[in-house]
Amino acid sequence: MLRGWQIGRIDGARPMDGGWEEAVTDSGVHQAGLRQCAILAGGLGSRLGALAAAAPKPILPIGDRPFLAWLMREWQRFGVEEFVLLAGHLAETLRAALPEIEARLPKPARIVVSEEPERAGTAGALFHARHLLDERFLLCNGDSLLDTNLSALLGAADPPGTLGRMVLRRLAATGRYGVVTLEGEAVRAFRERPERDGPGLINAGIYRFERALLDRLAPRGSLERDVLPLLAERGELRATVGEGYFRDIGIPDDLAKAVAEIPRQLRRPALFLDRDGVINVDHGYVGSRDRFEWMPGALAAIRAATEAGWHVFVVTNQSGVARGFYDEAAVAALHGWMSATVRAAGGTIDDIRYCPFHPEAKLDAYRRDSDWRKPEPGMLLDLIRAWELEPARCLLVGDQESDLAAAARAGVAGHRFRGGDLADFIKPLLAARGRPMDGN
Numbered sequence: 001m002l003r004g005w006q007i008g009r010i011d012g013a014r015p016m017d018g019g020w021e022e023a024v025t026d027s028g029v030h031q032a033g034l035r036q037c038a039i040l041a042g043g044l045g046s047r048l049g050a051l052a053a054a055a056p057k058p059i060l061p062i063g064d065r066p067f068l069a070w071l072m073r074e075w076q077r078f079g080v081e082e083f084v085l086l087a088g089h090l091a092e093t094l095r096a097a098l099p100e101i102e103a104r105l106p107k108p109a110r111i112v113v114s115e116e117p118e119r120a121g122t123a124g125a126l127f128h129a130r131h132l133l134d135e136r137f138l139l140c141n142g143d144s145l146l147d148t149n150l151s152a153l154l155g156a157a158d159p160p161g162t163l164g165r166m167v168l169r170r171l172a173a174t175g176r177y178g179v180v181t182l183e184g185e186a187v188r189a190f191r192e193r194p195e196r197d198g199p200g201l202i203n204a205g206i207y208r209f210e211r212a213l214l215d216r217l218a219p220r221g222s223l224e225r226d227v228l229p230l231l232a233e234r235g236e237l238r239a240t241v242g243e244g245y246f247r248d249i250g251i252p253d254d255l256a257k258a259v260a261e262i263p264r265q266l267r268r269p270a271l272f273l274d275r276d277g278v279i280n281v282d283h284g285y286v287g288s289r290d291r292f293e294w295m296p297g298a299l300a301a302i303r304a305a306t307e308a309g310w311h312v313f314v315v316t317n318q319s320g321v322a323r324g325f326y327d328e329a330a331v332a333a334l335h336g337w338m339s340a341t342v343r344a345a346g347g348t349i350d351d352i353r354y355c356p357f358h359p360e361a362k363l364d365a366y367r368r369d370s371d372w373r374k375p376e377p378g379m380l381l382d383l384i385r386a387w388e389l390e391p392a393r394c395l396l397v398g399d400q401e402s403d404l405a406a407a408a409r410a411g412v413a414g415h416r417f418r419g420g421d422l423a424d425f426i427k428p429l430l431a432a433r434g435r436p437m438d439g440n
């Protein structure tokens, strides 16, 4: 019955109060709270031949689940709650796979299918979904995956007049691909395959767009060939360079590699963080932003864990709800803002569990023992189940004995934080349990 909380849209974020260790702007927090991602899922998959004859590429099995389930799971780590699947070729087969995909997602999601009326191209697919898209939305290819810190895209600030931001990958040899020319963060040009096979930047197929882009689209067209070059020419397109593991499942060899690599690559170690006394200074029953003070180094610690490829989860007893100091809506609002602020600062909180119950609660509805209340391990066990974690590859950082007891009962190594700079405390722990970051 208790699913923790879901991230809401971060509207009307106020300027921050004192105690901030980094200059995270109000608009930065606002835009880091993106909730919608459109996924291009209508390609013909002709380079895969027979492999893609019966199913669209994005639902081809990778290990025990469709490729899309892996891709969407990654976006959920960064706060996406709604997916708009841009379908075309074999759309009915795609629809039929949705229950299997949903069953594999670690968080609830809204999934909408937009079906193009005819072969429309990548820009056309977006045009036909325009009634479904937010003021600002994400878009990605449904047949490739870049394992990177997506907060760099979510939190980046754009100058006025920008219509989009794309993620680029740095390659040592760009021979097979068209390359992108940058000036600072401004995309200046797209060039077809260069004459010489040298290092360069290529399109990773991940974008953040303003809704105003949709006014420029026609019912048919290609994003890559028609739209992006025009935006670059007009100075309306920016880029973020993303490092990390990349795999495109568009050709049989690479599909085989994806099957071998992706499940291992995306099964991450996890860092569980207690909240009060670890992420924020424990002022006692903190239920609102005006009483929330970040612990020194907290944002940097979370960013370091995200950068190193770890999941970050928050597990927090919130008996302030049971005691009637604040309600669950206040907890959800505070956590939504906290997560958006973390993303604006370049990290992410993948998921949160809190326990509002207490055996001596003032409010009847919350007066009970709960196996979610630390030192019981319920919150950790629920995250371990939902995110398919290996406890032996997880760490917990807490400031109380009850945190360490909950960790031990879940089979997770616990570490006691006694104040000071959280990044200084956590970085050596992450390094000691280093995760090999596969590049290619």
Ligand SMILES: [Mg+2]
Pocket (backbone or CB within 6 Å): 274, 275, 276, 277, 278, 282, 398, 399, 400
């Ligand atoms: Mg605590």
